[in-house]
Amino acid sequence: MPELISPTVALRDSWLESSAEWGAELQHGSGVHESDDVGSVEGFGAWVERLRSESDETRELAPGRVPAAYWWIVDDGKYAGAITLRFRLNEKLLDGGGHIGYGVRPSARQRGLATWALGAVLDRARERGLERVLVTCDDDNAASARTIERNGGVLEDVRETWLGLTRRYWITL
Numbered sequence: 001m002p003e004l005i006s007p008t009v010a011l012r013d014s015w016l017e018s019s020a021e022w023g024a025e026l027q028h029g030s031g032v033h034e035s036d037d038v039g040s041v042e043g044f045g046a047w048v049e050r051l052r053s054e055s056d057e058t059r060e061l062a063p064g065r066v067p068a069a070y071w072w073i074v075d076d077g078k079y080a081g082a083i084t085l086r087f088r089l090n091e092k093l094l095d096g097g098g099h100i101g102y103g104v105r106p107s108a109r110q111r112g113l114a115t116w117a118l119g120a121v122l123d124r125a126r127e128r129g130l131e132r133v134l135v136t137c138d139d140d141n142a143a144s145a146r147t148i149e150r151n152g153g154v155l156e157d158v159r160e161t162w163l164g165l166t167r168r169y170w171i172t173l
Helices: 009-022 041-053 091-095 113-127 142-150
Strands: 003-005 068-075 078-086 100-104 132-138 154-161 164-172
Touching: 003 113, 009 041, 009 068, 009 078, 068 113, 078 113, 100 113, 100 132, 113 132, 113 142, 132 142, 142 164
Parallel strands: none
Antiparallel strands: 003 068, 068 078, 078 100, 132 164, 154 164
């Protein structure tokens, strides 16, 4: 049975295995930046701590960042992916990126984990008082589009964004 957990250093080895699967591809929803030194034990710990602290709405964040909660999708004790709930949108996220970002490691795909995780985080968004959320995906990512649609996503448009050609869906909570 999958679960959503707060990021933890205890799953470092599993996360690194997942990172190797992703290769150069961006791990959507993971919150990892190019400047994060996730390869070292200390750097990984610092990254996990940053992810945990970004949900504190009283904390000053880097320019362009918004408060967000990060969860890891864990299946059979292994890191299977990540999902993020951004508490509000700035102009950039309204264009592309949205309230929720997620990604499932290649070896864990096509098992319904993304659909399950998105549904679970929609419940958390509702608990936070959000009335609707924007969820986006690459225009050519049919699997992600189906995940969003299965969770009630209504396509607003497809547009060129800072992420490339992007499908933008709204989900009413």
